Amino acid sequence: MSASSYDADVLVVGAGPAGVAASLMAASVNLRAIVVESGPVGGKLHRIGAMDNVPGCWSTGPQLAEALTADLERLQDAGRCTLVRGHGLKVSGHDDRAELVLADGRVFTAGSIVVATGVTELSPSELEWVSAPTDFSPSPLWRATPQELTGRTYVLGADRPLGTWLRAHPDATTTLHVLCPPSDEYKAAEVEDDGRVRLVPVSHAAISRPASGDGWTVEVKGQDGTKNVYAATSILNNLGSKPAGLTGLISDGDGYHPSNQQHRRIRIAGDLRSARFQRIATAQGSGAEAVLAYYYDTALRPMNGATR
Ligand SMILES: Cc1cc2nc3c(=O)[nH]c(=O)nc-3n(C[C@H](O)[C@H](O)[C@H](O)COP(=O)(O)OP(=O)(O)OC[C@H]3O[C@@H](n4cnc5c(N)ncnc54)[C@H](O)[C@@H]3O)c2cc1C
Structure with a gap:
């Protein structure tokens, strides 16, 4: 040819x-x-x-x-x-x-x-540090508007779109509870001084529906082995x-x-x-x-x- x-x-x-x-x-x-x-x-x-x-x-x-x-x-x-x-x-x-x-x-x-x-x-089912029901399909963080984020918001992963979202919405007051596995720690460093971010270091996060009511239950195993359970109004995907x-x-x-x-x-x-x-x-x-x-x-x- x-x-x-x-x-x-x-x-x-x-x-x-x-x-x-x-x-x-x-x-x-x-x-x-x-x-x-x-x-x-x-x-x-x-x-x-x-x-x-x-x-x-x-x-x-x-x-x-x-x-x-x-x-x-x-x-x-x-x-x-x-x-x-x-x-x-x-x-x-x-x-x-x-x-x-x-x-x-x-x-x-x-x-x-x-x-x-x-x-x-990436979707949650592709990562070992997250377990969730098969129908769990969180919206991506990059698409969320501050107006949508009412209640307690959890973010799965500390990939770089987190910094972009914070810069794009300087007036947003929502607190983002960011579940951060060890592999994302170096990326989380660039947002740790932003008062709207609460970093939650995790080794594993189990997400389930609560026995009653809306939202999600998030069971977190910390990197030091401690276990905590949180109630989330919404969960956003920022897994990379x-x-x-x-x-x-x-x-x-x-x-x-x-x-x-x-x-x-x-x-x-x-x-x-x-x-x-x-x-x-x-x-x-x-x-x-x-x-x-x-x-x-x-x-x-x-x-x-x-x-x-
Ligand atoms: C939320 C977010 C914030 C970011 N912020 C920054 C930033 O501030 N600064 C920065 O430098 N970078 C940033 N990045 C990274 C940056 O966007 C990427 O590095 C860049 O877009 C990569 O360019 P690319 O051409 O390789 O891929 P892409 O931009 O992903 O383009 C790939 C294209 O290929 C097309 N495509 C895919 N598969 C097929 C197929 N099979 N057939 C035909 N077409 C296909 C897609 O539709 C797409 O148009 C950010 C990324 C995200 C997601």
């Missing part, structure tokens, strides 16, 4: 910060890109109520998502990229091509695929995330997908690479880097007889 018979030079799966950066870089080195996205352009940016660590004057995620949407529209208008609505299912790398299969059966080929599908929320990779990717021990372990035609960008670098700026950098790597390593050099 030659470069001219590919559907695109570069297929980008996911149009969050990493995927859009990959598309911008592809256009700048004159590579044809197809971007496959199953949701709104901008990805997790739509969940960020307040931010201050991104180059530019962006104070909320949706503002930046709007700018990324405009970037993709501009690339499409210029004929440098095509946005395809769909859900990527499976990738494979071959000597002469990389291939992507969508959930609806469509198949695309390219010289390289950049997978930038990010991470997805897991990689949202595609079939065909190689995983490390944590389930993430390091770029350097994949087939040479498949690269990983953004949050999907590792639990360690989950930030907008590093996602953007890795998206651009993934395309440059293909451009210099492969697109400019023949690969097993193929021109690209």
